[in-house]
Amino acid sequence: MATTTDTDLTAADVAWDLEPLVDGKSEAGVDEMLDEADRVAASVAERRGTVAELDASGLASAMRELASIAELVGRAASYASLRFAADTTDPERGALLQHVEERATAINTMVLFFDLEWAAVPDDRATELLADDQLTFCRHYLAAARRYRPHLLTEPEELVMTEKAVTGRSAWSRLFSELTSTIAVDLDGGSVSLEGALSRLSSPDRTERRTAAEAVTDALEPGLRTRAFVFNTLLADKAVDDRLRKYPDWLASMNLDNEASDESVRALVAAVQARYDIPQRWYALKAGVLGLDRLADYDRMASVADEESEFGWREARELVLDAYGSFSSELEGAAHRFFDEAWIDAPVRPGKRPGAFCAYTVPSQHPYLLLNWTGRRRDVLTLAHELGHGLHAYLARDQGIFQQSTPLTLAETASVFGETVTFGRLLEATSDPSARLALVAESIEGQIATVFRQTAMNRFEDRVHTERREVGELSVDRFGELWHETQTEMLGDTVELTDGYRTWWSYIPHFIGTPGYVYAYAYGQLLALSVYRTYEERGADFVPQYLELLRSGGSRTPDELGRIVGVDLGDPGFWDGGLAIVEQQLEVAEAAAVEAGRVPN
Ligand SMILES: [Zn+2]
Helix, strand or coil: CCCCCHHHHHCCCCCCCCHHHHCCCHHHHHHHHHHHHHHHHHHHHCCCCCHHHCCHHHHHHHHHHHHHHHHHHHHHHHHHHHHHHHCCCCHHHHHHHHHHHHHHHHHHHHHHHHHHHHHHCCHHHHHHHHCCHHHHHHHHHHHHHCCCHHHCCCHHHHHHHHHHHHHCHHHHHHHHHHHHHCCEEEECCEEEEHHHHHHHHHCCCHHHHHHHHHHHHHHHCCCHHHHHHHHHHHHHHHHHHHHHCCCCCCCHHHHHHCCCCHHHHHHHHHHHHCCCHHHHHHHHHHHHHCCCCCEEHHHCCCCCCCCCCCCCHHHHHHHHHHHHHHHCHHHHHHHHHHHHCCCEEEECCCCCCCCCEEECCCCCCCCEEEEEECCCHHHHHHHHHHHHHHHHHHHHHHHCCCCCCCCHHHCCHHHHHHHHHHHHHHHHCCCCHHHHHHHHHHHHHHHHHHHHHHHHHHHHHHHHHHHHHHCCCCCHHHHHHHHHHHHHHHHCCCEECCHHHHHHHHHCHHHHHCCCCCHHHHHHHHHHHHHHHHHHHHHHHHHHHHHHHHHCCCCCCHHHHHHHCCCCCCCHHHHHHHHHHHHHHHHHHHHHHHHCCCCCC
């Protein structure tokens, strides 16, 4: 680290080159591509009313035209949105993005009929067509587009549902957002946003944390009955929708959205619930590290880190390349391209979008990564994570535009995998016990937030949806009881839940806007860890199958993709593998805490 320069710490010269997306023609290239997409869309539009009569080769050629539209629009839109992400304060970039979005909408509207007519093709005919090899490049896409068919109502009924949703579900959901976004928390003699107050919970000062938590509880009190009413209304609305659409239970429609089988979701939830001892052991250790007998709810986010080493960009690059290389030379080779060919934009700049992401762009091009590199250990793991997304996209490019991306539930397969390998390397390279504790604490708390907390929230949703259907409206107190019970299941007696905490369900937007969604975070994360566990168990044999899984992109359902690496997502034993990895990290943390003298031996 002695050779680390300032430029290396800030990664100031690591910028992406977006020109290949528009053949080096800058903004002019955007409209050229959209003009071409417009022409192809006009030709597809001539097929209106004939989709049901297409044979396999006719359907294949129509799908190739649609693919070329999606490629052209995708390239133009990627260029505009990535340029905008690099400087969101530049009005010209904003205007270009708006221009592309408007033209893209107009183009997509011209070909919208195609999806509708395809969805209306009778089942036997669709099955017969999809068996044809000419449709391999879009088979899963076309099949998945029809998955809601058994739950569709008649056309006039669908029309009424759609129109009335604007003043029904959507309006209630917007009211909830408006109510929660104006919640103001009285702190330090002034008023701060809910988010600002919640961020104080990571303070190292217990009094500050408790004060912030009490202020949040006070701020949640006004309007609580109104928010409970909105929640009740939306619970009832979903019950009606599910009954009319013949979904067997409250979660089935979300599973269908995610292409996740009901069995795999049940297996996930059962496996995580059976390991609630993991968060409990962590919070018991954390209490010791913080010098407390027992944590209270407001202590859970408290930082235990007291050390932060700096990383140079080059050092991070070598570490991450080495981590991917330890797994597969093919992945390492592909990873090199991201660094060598300007596919990454790393430094923090004024106006740049915060956070980090990987943009798949389109299969004929290549992915891009946006980072905000600040030279911290966390940034090394973020680099490894986003690079994993990039490698997944890169390897799946031969699937073409319709099947390159995975469903949400498999989207983290490569990113969490790469992050886990890199984490292992970082841990090996960190000998100081306090630094090891800080490193592993951050990882465990991330796993608890993603895997355990989201599962406990899924259990809360399960209870409230079921009770609304079987008993009727829930009172504010009843919501609080169910929240308290489902949190206590996860935390045991290792965390004291204050009375005030009983109302903290009442600001969480997912329960209102996307019922059932929260488990997807746990699913994606734990699936990736469990696949990693399979690698640990099987070693080199596993590598070719794993690369095959990545190359398959979204060309199959998650259950089928799992079978490529020989795992059964419907088996709770599979999910136990990922939980074992979290348990290993916990053991490292326990040992490091003793070694660092932070807890008694
Ligand atoms: Zn990710």
